[in-house]
Amino acid sequence: xxxxxxxxxxxxxxxxxxxxxxxxxxxxxxxxxxxxGYTKWDAHTPFPVHGLDDAMGIRHTKLSYLVFAAGVFGVFxxxxxxxxxxxxxxxLIISGKPFFALPANIPVLFEVMVLFAAAAAFVGxxxxxxxxxxxxxxxxxxxxxxxxxxxxxxxIEARDPKFDPRATRALLTSLRGAAVEEVEE
Amino acid sequence: xxxSTAEAVPALDERxxxxxxxxxxxxxxxxxxxxxxxxxxxxxxxxxxxxxxxSAMLAGLLFAMVGYLLLExxxxxxxxxxxxxxxxxxxxxxxxxxxxxxxxxxxxLFLFRQxxxxxxxxxxxxxxxxAVVCAGLFPAIHVGRAWVEYWMFPIPNNLSxxxxxxxxxxxxxxxxxxxxxxxxxxxxxGMIPDLATLRDRARTxxxxxxxxxxxxxxxxxxxxxxxxxxAYLLLAALATPLVLSVHSVVSxxxxxxxxxxxxxTIFPPYFVAGAIFGGFAMVLLLIVPSREWFGLKNLxxxxxxxxxxxxxxxxxxxxxxAYLIEIFIAWYSGNAVERFAFSxxxxxxxxxxxxxxxxxxxxxxxxxxxxRLRRSIPAILFIAxxxxxxxxxxxxxxxxxSLSRDFLPxxxxxxxxxxxxxxxxxxxxxxxxxxxxLFLRFLPIVAIAEVKSVMPDAKLDRDxxxxxxxxxxxxxxxxxxxxxxxxxx
Numbered sequence: 322x323x324x325x326x327x328x329x330x331x332x333x334x335x336x337x338x339x340x341x342x343x344x345x346x347x348x349x350x351x352x353x354x355x356x357x358g359y360t361k362w363d364a365h366t367p368f369p370v371h372g373l374d375d376a377m378g379i380r381h382t383k384l385s386y387l388v389f390a391a392g393v394f395g396v397f398x399x400x401x402x403x404x405x406x407x408x409x410x411x412x413l414i415i416s417g418k419p420f421f422a423l424p425a426n427i428p429v430l431f432e433v434m435v436l437f438a439a440a441a442a443f444v445g446x447x448x449x450x451x452x453x454x455x456x457x458x459x460x461x462x463x464x465x466x467x468x469x470x471x472x473x474x475x476x477i478e479a480r481d482p483k484f485d486p487r488a489t490r491a492l493l494t495s496l497r498g499a500a501v502e503e504v505e506e
Numbered sequence: 507x508x509x510s511t512a513e514a515v516p517a518l519d520e521r522x523x524x525x526x527x528x529x530x531x532x533x534x535x536x537x538x539x540x541x542x543x544x545x546x547x548x549x550x551x552x553x554x555x556x557x558x559x560x561s562a563m564l565a566g567l568l569f570a571m572v573g574y575l576l577l578e579x580x581x582x583x584x585x586x587x588x589x590x591x592x593x594x595x596x597x598x599x600x601x602x603x604x605x606x607x608x609x610x611x612x613x614x615l616f617l618f619r620q621x622x623x624x625x626x627x628x629x630x631x632x633x634x635x636x637a638v639v640c641a642g643l644f645p646a647i648h649v650g651r652a653w654v655e656y657w658m659f660p661i662p663n664n665l666s667x668x669x670x671x672x673x674x675x676x677x678x679x680x681x682x683x684x685x686x687x688x689x690x691x692x693x694x695x696g697m698i699p700d701l702a703t704l705r706d707r708a709r710t711x712x713x714x715x716x717x718x719x720x721x722x723x724x725x726x727x728x729x730x731x732x733x734x735x736x737a738y739l740l741l742a743a744l745a746t747p748l749v750l751s752v753h754s755v756v757s758x759x760x761x762x763x764x765x766x767x768x769x770x771t772i773f774p775p776y777f778v779a780g781a782i783f784g785g786f787a788m789v790l791l792l793i794v795p796s797r798e799w800f801g802l803k804n805l806x807x808x809x810x811x812x813x814x815x816x817x818x819x820x821x822x823x824x825x826x827x828a829y830l831i832e833i834f835i836a837w838y839s840g841n842a843v844e845r846f847a848f849s850x851x852x853x854x855x856x857x858x859x860x861x862x863x864x865x866x867x868x869x870x871x872x873x874x875x876x877x878r879l880r881r882s883i884p885a886i887l888f889i890a891x892x893x894x895x896x897x898x899x900x901x902x903x904x905x906x907x908s909l910s911r912d913f914l915p916x917x918x919x920x921x922x923x924x925x926x927x928x929x930x931x932x933x934x935x936x937x938x939x940x941x942x943x944l945f946l947r948f949l950p951i952v953a954i955a956e957v958k959s960v961m962p963d964a965k966l967d968r969d970x971x972x973x974x975x976x977x978x979x980x981x982x983x984x985x986x987x988x989x990x991x992x993x994x995x
Contacts, residue, residue, distance in 0.1 A: 364728040368958040406668035428677040432684040446737035453722035469703040471534035
């Protein structure tokens with residue numbers, strides 16, 4: 322994607338990866354990278370680290386709005402389904418009861434609402450996270466295998482406008498407890 | 507007093523906050539190792555093979571019984587007029603109830619910030635899925651002509667007819683299928699980070715492919731964790747009312763009818779409490795041998811077991827209260843048929859089932875008032891088995907006693923199960939345990955990432971940091987958001 326930088330071996334450079342041994346060092350590091358003004362960067366942790374969102378300056382996700390919209394849609398879908406099928410398309414006479422009466426239609430309406438909202442939460446999370454994505458340059462790093470075990474990482478991508486191989490490496494190396502390496506595209 | 511301050515401090519800490527959730531000496535890496543080793547070992551313990559062999563045979567028995575039923579028709583069961591619902595619906599309500607404890611642990615305890623749930627939620631969620639699989643089978647086969655099952659769903663069909671949305675039985679179709687789908691999503695989503703851990707440790711191409719495929723390329727990115735946690739919270743918030751609605755709807759199958767002994771407003775809360783009660787007993791029954799076989803005692807500690815026994819005690823007492831209220835209301839209503847329904851339960855032809863139910867559900871769990879019994883493995887296992895038997899009989903008593911003797915003595919009857927009924931019930935346990943044992947062998951049975959997040963390593967211990975809990979107010983926010991996340995959605 323970006324041909325500007327290469328690794329020491331001459332391969333296109335994906336970015337720089339810094340490894341940390343504990344949460345505190347990671348959070349300190351994340352604040353410094355954030356304040357240095359990088360945008361195309363990320364932290365990688367084996368479990369959700371609380372406080373890291375602020376340390377990275379991540380804006381709140383809009384997933385909740387999507388889920389709410391899906392829930393509202395589910396309410397109308399559930400209502401519309403019951404009303405149209407039992408009242409319009411095939412009026413079903415059951416012991417002389419009204420074709421459409423809200424109390425009897427609440428349970429199905431509720432279930433359809435939950436179904437739509439839950440599906441939106443799951444699919445929306447994956448879509449916003451750009452998953453599934455089975456290949457990623459970071460998977461080439463051997464150290465990075467421990468990102469799902471017991472190590473913490475910060476990666477800064479070469480396509481970041483502020484990226485400069487020397488200056489960025491100097492920033493990462495200056496962070497407490499960081500071990501820095503290049504990752505190829 | 508030779509105790510130094512250094513020793514006294516953790517002891518005090520322990521008294522204030524309870525035993526540690528993860529035994530001391532465990533690290534992030536050791537948690538990964540403990541859980542992943544279970545699925546990475548070339549051979550499971552011998553006990554697993556024995557259990558799997560028996561379960562698989564019973565599951566085979568279930569398939570044979572279902573096949574026989576489909577070939578011959580529902581006449582092979584003991585059901586007839588007036589008892590049209592026998593073992594089939596008893597089993598359905600029993601299994602769907604078992605599932606509810608899983609959702610309680612994964613969703614409701616999550617919303618209440620009960621951190622002890624992290625070690626056991628994966629187990630419990632798996633149990634939910636497999637219990638709902640067993641539950642879904644029974645309504646599907648009891649309709650007799652299982653090949654026209656799709657009539658129950660709003661699918662345009664050759665009759666040009668739609669389902670009757672005013673029937674509780676149809677509400678059940680929607681409630682149970684939604685419950686199945688949402689539980690599956692919740693379970694799978696929770697597992698994605700742990701599957702990624704297994705992927706990163708995989709040594710064989712097959713494992714790398716399998717775990718790699720299902721972990722969807724998860725790389726622990728904090729931008730992903732951020733949305734993941736939001737999605738998890740939202741799913742928990744949706745699953746909580748869902749689980750209450752599912753068993754309420756199941757109870758409507760009875761409560762909305764006019765049959766004496768069924769037509770009661772207490773049914774929805776009473777059924778929900780009973781479901782959670784039976785489900786927790788099943789979680790205990792599954793977790794005690796699993797932690798023994800797979801060396802998980804440091805992650806699933808006595809504290810976890812004790813907390814679960816307390817929930818069994820609490821919900822068991824609620825169930826006992828509901829039994830008493832039912833009897834009181836029957837007497838207080840002054841309705842002769844209603845009164846007869848309850849005296850018939852206690853002293854009629856099914857009195858043995860009623861008293862089994864009362865002893866197993868109300869009396870035995872009261873033993874958990876004693877701390878020594880809450881922390882005794884044999885006592886836990888004994889009471890957990892008893893509760894499962896008791897809860898099965900509860901549904902049997904409700905269904906069979908009410909149907910066999912309703913309003914007119916001329917239309918009374920007696921239900922006796924056939925060998926097919928008994929083998930189908932036994933077989934459903936086989937299917938449940940087969941699925942569960944496969945889960946134990948191939949998937950991360952403890953939520954690795956979630957356990958790590960409640961360990962001391964996850965906390966910030968800088969000088970400026972004070973206060974407990976998840977929010978770390980000492981982290982300065984960005985003054986201006988000009989560097990805000992451009993990819994935030």
